[in-house]
Amino acid sequence: MLTSLIALAFQAAAAPPAPKAADPLPADWKPIPAAELLVMKLADERQVVIRLAPRYAPVHVANIRKLASARWWDGETIYRVHDNYVVQWGDATEKKALPAGVIAQPPAEYDWPRYDAVTRLTRIDPYSTSTGHSADGWPLATNGMVAWLPHCYGMVGVARDLKPSTGSGGDLYAVIGHAPRHLDRNIAIVGRVLEGIEHLSSLPRGTEGGLGLYKEASQRVPIISVRLASELPEASQPRFEYRAANNARFAAWVKARENREPPFFELPAGGSDICNAMPPVRRAS
């Protein structure tokens, strides 16, 4: 049936059959600490799991952990869904005080002085001089001087006002379209959606001001709760693993991403942008 063959063809496109050299060993899968997982619950059992990036944006992530511990987002909303751009949530009315200990004006954690990628993509992109993966599963870009987390699909950033604001972390967004890499180094990236991005990306688009804001408060999507996994009952903590990148098997995986294989692909690209080679993560078994 053509449909199934189209499906197979597109399976090849989405996740090419990897050569054996690219297969991970069981030990390549490493647990992600529960304190790095942020769990957002929406109605109807919809759940979004975000991995936080404390190494890259420590003050913003400390804020986010405090906001979650204080249950600050519970009862707040997703108030912006901008097609081919971002879904944004937090306090749409800006009437809610920040919990004690949350720093209203963190430093501009937009980049990081040390570039320690353990892979190197073959070709450069228009926004950096090199891209690759950290040993523990983050996409990275560099200009040779500083490093940063790129604005790929599913990455989570801190909404901010005009300068000198950097955003408290109370309002967050996730990328749901083509990577808006022009935001790189202009805004703090604090994490990545590991699971449930479809609960954000398939929401009705907002229409207000051409910005994707919901026009009516009634259109906003209620947030039931946002918690650190480490603060959930142990039985209900989601467990995730990243694939360690500092080994030859991962390097082979990168090459396979850069050169998609027959029978679907006739012409391998010979390269990839970092957003089409996002670090593999999975649910722990």
Next chain:
Amino acid sequence: MLTSLIALAFQAAAAPPAPKAADPLPADWKPIPAAELLVMKLADERQVVIRLAPRYAPVHVANIRKLASARWWDGETIYRVHDNYVVQWGDATEKKALPAGVIAQPPAEYDWPRYDAVTRLTRIDPYSTSTGHSADGWPLATNGMVAWLPHCYGMVGVARDLKPSTGSGGDLYAVIGHAPRHLDRNIAIVGRVLEGIEHLSSLPRGTEGGLGLYKEASQRVPIISVRLASELPEASQPRFEYRAANNARFAAWVKARENREPPFFELPAGGSDICNAMPPVRRAS
């Protein structure tokens, strides 16, 4: 109010206030022929308008025009919604014969021997040696030998089986995620969604086989009709314009896309990938 300021900030991000040099003259807006516009109607007044690219994929586009004239898609469905990838429609059951004159196996119109972009983006991307815009509003990439339409958000391609299939055009997809540029030159691109992409990108995701296929036939989204605008009653023909690219004002617009401006942006990127500099189009007034 913070919300409005966030909004303004993101407005800057989405569409920076262009310098005067980048402003188009009224005469820069050129009509798109009605025979290049494909209008797909879904329930509840949802409408998707696609500009066809006959110059780049003439045989596939001729097929698509014949399929529309024969009302081949009427009553068919959107049967695949794959998050961060594609929405696909056509005949999910593969039981429908092609109309007379439709070529079941067109040539592989994956690239084009002449690269005639009239702009040049400052930096290269991992998938080409140069990118730019055609005079009449198409994004283009080249390797110095051939040219092709890149798989950017909203671009429309022809689903195909494994080689040597090129797809008839009966099954089409639109990109709804980060640009899958690895598909470039492996598949025929035949157009671009000009309006209504949100009616595709916000559909519930399919779950079947990890491919985004809807598991149950009842989940498929019915297509009411697909018509060439030129075959609609004149009063109901949508009219669109592209912005002519062969002028200094457009070159200034490209520079503005590559270097987003204060007060929101502190660090301009100095470059852009072609998918973040998609040719402007608009409804004709």
